[in-house]
Amino acid sequence: MxxxxxxxxxxxxxxxxxxxxxxxxxxxxxxxxxxxxxxxxxxxxxxxxxxxxxxxxxxxxxxxxxxxxxxxxxxxxxxxxxxxxxxxxETGGLKMIGPVIYTFGTPAQHERFNVPFLRGEISWGQGFSEPGAGSDLASLTTRAERQGDEWVINGHKMWTTNGHYANWLYLLVRTDPTQKQRGLSLILVPADAPGVTISPIIDIGEGHSLNEMFFDEVRVPAENLVGEENKGWTYAKFLLDRERAFSAEIPRNKRNFALLKQIAREARRGGRPLIEDGAFAARLAQLESDLDGLTWMTLRALARQGDSSWDLPVGSILKVRGTELQQTIGEMHVEALGDRGAYVYPEPDFATGEHHWPPGPDYAPGVLADFLYRRAVSIYGGSNEIQRTIIARQYLGL
Incomplete structure (x- = not known):
C-alpha cells in the first residue's frame, strides 16, 4: 500500500x-x-x-x-x-445512534431526528452498561415490557457519557427474559421522561462527563423501538464496531504527541533540554514509531473498508493499540512537566472567569486531568482484555 x-x-x-x-x-x-x-x-x-x-x-x-x-x-x-x-x-448522535437510525430505523424516526442531528440541536446519551453488565452487555437486566401502545422500562444504567447534557437516550434493554443476546432491543427514551433520574459521576480528574441513570416505570411510545424487537444485539454490535473504529484516536494522539515534543524541548533535566536526555529521547522515538505504525494501519483499514476478504478484527486491534498509546503519551506528559504537571483545574470555564493561570507553561493546566481521564480508555467501549480475546479467537484461532 x-x-x-x-x-x-x-x-x-x-x-x-x-x-x-x-x-x-x-x-x-x-x-x-x-x-x-x-x-x-x-x-x-x-x-x-x-x-x-x-x-x-x-x-x-x-x-x-x-x-x-x-x-x-x-x-x-x-x-x-x-x-x-x-x-x-457530537459522537453519540452523529457517529453512533444516527447511522443506526438511518440504517435500521423507520422513515418516521429518520424524519424526526435527521435535521436536529445535522444542526447539533440534540445531545444523546448511551444506555448500555449496567452495574453487573459492562463488557458483557448480554448480561444486562434493565427490562422493557410492552403494555398496549407503550414500552415500560425499569432498570439501572452506568457510565453514560454526557447523560446530563442529553435530550435523548438510546437504551439497550431486555425484552425477552428467556434469551440472552436474542432477548435485547434498542429503544429511544426522552431524557426528561417521567421516571428517569440521572445522577453525576465525578471522575478522578474532577471532570463530569459520566453519569448513572435510573428508570422507574418509564413509559415511551411503542414507535420508539429501533428496528425489530429482540434484534437489539445486532444493532448494538453495529454501533460498537463504529465506536471501536474511532478508538485508535489518531488525531488526538498526534496532537498530544506534538505537545509532548514541545514539553520535552522546553523542560530541563540536569541543566539540559529533556529531549537531549538519552533515555527519554529513546522512549520518545519508540513512541513516534508506534504512532506511525498505528496511523498506517488505520489508513490501510480505511482503504480496505468493505473488503470482505480482509478478515482481521481491525476494530479490536485499533482499539487496543490506540488506547495504549493515549495512556503512554499522557504518562510522558506528566513525567516531563514534573511538579508543573500536578495542577488540575476545577471547571471547564476556568480561564474565562476571574482566575489566573498558575505559574509555568500555559499548556500545563489540564494535562493531569487528561492523563487521569485516559486511564479509562482501555476499559470503556469494551475492555482491552476483551478485545485481545476477540483477536485471539477470530484471527489466531486460539
Missing amino acids: DFDFDPADESFREEVRSFIHDALPADIRERNVRNYHANRADTRRWTTILHERGWSAPSWPVAKGGTGWTPMQQFIFDEENFAAGAPLL
Whole structure:
C-alpha cells in the first residue's frame, strides 16, 4: 500500500485547513488546546458553523444529509479539526445512534431526528452498561415490557457519557427474559421522561462527563423501538464496531504527541533540554514509531473498508493499540512537566472567569486531568482484555 495521500486528498486537506482557520472561534480553540473538560456549548456552536458549510455529518451519505466523503476524507477532516483545536462533533448522535437510525430505523424516526442531528440541536446519551453488565452487555437486566401502545422500562444504567447534557437516550434493554443476546432491543427514551433520574459521576480528574441513570416505570411510545424487537444485539454490535473504529484516536494522539515534543524541548533535566536526555529521547522515538505504525494501519483499514476478504478484527486491534498509546503519551506528559504537571483545574470555564493561570507553561493546566481521564480508555467501549480475546479467537484461532 502507498501511504502517501494522493493530490486530491492533499487538496482536500488544504480546503479543510483553510476553512477551520477562518471559521473556528478563538475562544473555542483556546479551551480545546488546553485540554478543558468537554463543553457542550462549544460543540453546539461548532456544529452550527459546520452545518452552514454542509460539513456537520462527515461520515453520512449525501442521501441522508451528509457530506458523502470517502473514509480517507473523513480521516483528514478529523485530523485537521483536532490539530486546529476544534471540538469533537457530537459522537453519540452523529457517529453512533444516527447511522443506526438511518440504517435500521423507520422513515418516521429518520424524519424526526435527521435535521436536529445535522444542526447539533440534540445531545444523546448511551444506555448500555449496567452495574453487573459492562463488557458483557448480554448480561444486562434493565427490562422493557410492552403494555398496549407503550414500552415500560425499569432498570439501572452506568457510565453514560454526557447523560446530563442529553435530550435523548438510546437504551439497550431486555425484552425477552428467556434469551440472552436474542432477548435485547434498542429503544429511544426522552431524557426528561417521567421516571428517569440521572445522577453525576465525578471522575478522578474532577471532570463530569459520566453519569448513572435510573428508570422507574418509564413509559415511551411503542414507535420508539429501533428496528425489530429482540434484534437489539445486532444493532448494538453495529454501533460498537463504529465506536471501536474511532478508538485508535489518531488525531488526538498526534496532537498530544506534538505537545509532548514541545514539553520535552522546553523542560530541563540536569541543566539540559529533556529531549537531549538519552533515555527519554529513546522512549520518545519508540513512541513516534508506534504512532506511525498505528496511523498506517488505520489508513490501510480505511482503504480496505468493505473488503470482505480482509478478515482481521481491525476494530479490536485499533482499539487496543490506540488506547495504549493515549495512556503512554499522557504518562510522558506528566513525567516531563514534573511538579508543573500536578495542577488540575476545577471547571471547564476556568480561564474565562476571574482566575489566573498558575505559574509555568500555559499548556500545563489540564494535562493531569487528561492523563487521569485516559486511564479509562482501555476499559470503556469494551475492555482491552476483551478485545485481545476477540483477536485471539477470530484471527489466531486460539
